[in-house]
Amino acid sequence: MxxxxxxxxxxxxxxxxxxxxxxxxxxxxxxxxxxxxxxxxxxxxxxxxxxxxxxxxxxxxxxxxxxxxxxERMSVxxxxxKPKADIYDLAAASSRSSYFSFYTAITIHGLTLQLPKHIYMTNERNSYIKYDNTLKQEAIDTAFNKKPRQTTNIRTIQNYKLHLINGQSNNRLGVVPFRNCYFVTDVERTILDSVARPFYSGGVTQVLEAIINAKNVIDVDKLVYYYNQMHYIYPYHQALGFYLEKAGYENKHLFLFLK
CATH class of the missing domain: 1.10.10 (Arc Repressor Mutant, subunit A)
Structure with missing residues (x-):
């Protein structure tokens, strides 16, 4: 110059x-x-x-x-x-339209003592894809016996694995601000997501731990509302009721999910 x-x-x-x-x-x-x-x-x-x-x-x-x-293709x-950046800043830069979810949301909300090396972010589809939700028991059994599909859009940043998940459009239901410039699923949405896809949340043991630790902050009425809004195909309400029972929630909360 x-x-x-x-x-x-x-x-x-x-x-x-x-x-x-x-x-x-x-x-x-x-x-x-x-x-x-x-x-x-x-x-x-x-x-x-x-x-x-x-x-x-x-x-x-x-x-x-x-x-x-x-x-995943080893492209850099x-x-x-900036000097104060951490893994959340690095992850969010990879997909500005995504929000923190699953195990990462569990961590952000202080529902685990673990320090996971996997970061999860969800990017919702632009429009809702409607599926037939009148499944027969045989189809449900077949689906649950199969290995669940997981995202292959995984990036390595420092010593972390960032999992970028394409999710069903739910109009960002239960998504709340995090650090003023990012977003994360709230406690109730995080619990629902984790029950439906425990493999993104550290497994069933970690999901149960999160539900136990959420006992004093969770709004069960909001949980029910979210569940009804999300139009699940599979009967996750039964699994959710089971978790709540194991976590020692009151009977008045259980009957909403064990029906």
Whole structure:
């Protein structure tokens, strides 16, 4: 770069620093880094910056660290983390439309003492796919005897596995803000999701532990409302009632699910 451009860049360094510090998230993804570059190019001294120049600059001046996200095809997707970024920031940067769910939601809500190395995020489909919910017992038995389908969209970030799950559209029922800029399923939705798909929540033992630990915070009426809104094909209410019974919930709560 020319000497004059370097001087201008030094003079306007504070502008770029502010752009990075004021950015909504603690981690910048590929799409966002390019959008930031377009904005930075409007600042005198940075008009000729290439992407590689910009990344090198923010790593040096703003203490931004490049972190690799590796997908199932072993393709490396770079993320750009500010100093205070953690795994939740890194995971959320991988899918802005997704929300934290299953075992990760259990962890966020403090319903487990475990420190899982697997992060789960759900991205709802745009529209609800209606299925025939008049199943015969034989079909139910067959379905439950099969190995459950699990997402193959898994990324490795640092020493964590990020599972990106495509979910049925439920109009983000029970999805609440987390850290002001992210989202997570609330306790009731988390319990329902975990009962239906325990393999995303550490297994049945961990699901039971979460339900036991949720005893003083869960709203059972809300749980019933969510269940009715989610139009499950399979009779998960029976499994839910079983968990509630094992967790020592009152009989007045059990009859709603053991019918």
């Amino acid at each position: 020319k000497s004059n451009s370097k001087k201008l860049a030094k003079k306007n360094e504070h502008i770029v620093k502010s752009m990075i510090s004021d950015f909504n998230y603690n981690v910048i993804n590929q799409k966002e880094i390019i959008e930031l570059l377009y904005s930075v190019r409007k600042v005198y001294g940075f008009t000729n910056y290439r992407l590689v120049d910009f990344i090198e600059y923010i790593e040096d001046i703003c203490n931004v660290e490049e972190v690799s996200s590796v997908n 997707i770079p993320l750009y983390a």
